[in-house]
Amino acid sequence: MADALRRIGPFASRAAPLFWLVVTVAFTFLGLLAITFVIGRVVPIDPVLAVVGDRASRETYEAARLAMGLDDPMIVQFARYVLDVVQGDLGRSVGTGRPVAEDLARVFPATLEMATLGIIIGVVVGVPMGVIAAARQGTWIDQVIRVLGLAGYAIPAFWLGLVGLVIFYAKFRLVGGPGRIDIFMDGMVPVRTGLLLIDSLIAGDMRAFRSAFSHIVLPATILGFFSLAYIARMTRSFMLEQLGQEYIITARVKGAPERVIIWRHAFRPIRVQLITVIGLSYAGLLEGSVMIETVFSWPGIGNYLTTALLNADMNAVLGATLVIGAVFIGINKGSDLLYRLLDPRARA
């Protein structure tokens, strides 16, 4: 197929990589749908029994089975499932009684808010740390990053969340407890964007903003810690690679000040590489928030997913899996694309 495209002409050959990217992304999404479909249909939970109950007569059972289209070939069922999902129909949740898509749209902003604050912390602290560690190799800050990197691999996020709650909430009362906002202010801020920090600012309610901030700061910092460990480590190794290049020696010989060499010469070329790293860890944070949300009773998609898991609410489980998976894939492929567009070396 690639050969055929190449033969069509110069335009096609330039568009070919983009074409293949679209194909891979589409294939990946289809794969995600296939996985959730298989989990939902082939596993030993009878979807008919879930609807009619286990005391239904044989006839009712058969009628329901036919009505649900479960006697169709698997491939037809899969096609119907894909069509449903594309049209935004994820089925109804047994737990909340509402359509899953509606539930997810309601809880998603809470997760987005926490993960975004987390990645901001990770980037703002992690990138300069990595740069400095590379510039002063072997000093204490270099060691700190090694330890942080190891800690990021070895510490369970949910446990760190609990320890954080014990220390900063129970012991020193520095931050708010579980939840998004103090209980007496819950639901008082008019919902505009669903992001509580922004909504309370729009409403001009500083008390609500302070409360929301004191609740989000601990979970977001813990999420940020995990991304910062990764971002700092990657920044350090990218920087070391650049600092070993000959043009850096040239700049040194010319007598450029160290600050200029580090930030202008060495840092600039790695910015594009960092986009991929930041994209990856942002996607990772969405996943990590599942555990953190459970610990902090944060009403986001992770909490929704774990609640549904414990209630065997399969539509909700699969819907949440699908949305998290899709966002994860979207961010990954998006940062990949951005990398290709911005880096002249990748374009050639």
Added chain:
Amino acid sequence: MNVLSRDWLLSEDPETRAQAKLGQFYRVVRALSRNPLAMVGLAIIIALLLVAAFASWIAPYSPFEGSLQNRLQPPSVAHWMGTDELGRDIYSRVIHGARITLMIVLLVAVIAAPLGLIVGAVSGYFGGWVDRVLMGVTDVFLSMPRLILALAFVAALGPGIENAVIAIAITAWPVYARIARAETLTFRTAEFIAAVQMQGASHARVIWRHVIPLCLSSTIVRVTLDMAGIILTAAGLGFLGLGAQPPMPEWGAMISRGRAFILDQWWVATMPGFAIVIVSLGFCLFGDGLRDVLDPKQKVKS
């Protein structure tokens, strides 16, 4: 020459295959022992093995029975990690939990690593459409969030430790497939492969006897490095109530039980966490050291 002497082991022209293998092994061990952090990691792993093997002798109390008069006691000389809500000694439970953690880690490695190895080796060896299809599937799995996928699988299979192992293994193999394929591609057209093929060896024999053995070391390195992640995922599943079920003393499940008392009796939830951190750290450190020795290419990159 004196068998098993240093010179015999390090001989540049070994006389038998066994001598070559022992020599290689000795070189790896020697290089590893020069890395203090890797030795710390190894010590932790050996400690884990010993604790798991002799849990019943090491633990001062029963992991399942306690007395309710003793419930939620803070750490003391008698119970130096305190007691939980049923009066059970947390230290004894953490010790017995080592068995569960070790079992999960080993089972996942035994299921996922061979699966990934075979998929990767077959894919790289045949190339063409086989490669495209197998790697397409692998990439789909790779671009999925692992924890979420494992959660969904456990939700479908039902909670329990066996299903948790299966779910983690399903999400763990693609990495090994990628590594094995990359490794295979480097020697796919090498002369020794062509030589075996011309002697009439079947594809299965070439893959099994000549391709897979060469992919082993990089896969082993990766599995060791992944152990920490597997432990964290298993503990996470246990924490969410989807992994090991009570009264099993699984560390994640213990943390989950302790959550209810976290604000007043902090030790119930935090103590098992230290065990998780130490063991994961052990695998991380040892894996890093092993990588530096067995797979020096990787070191340059990261």
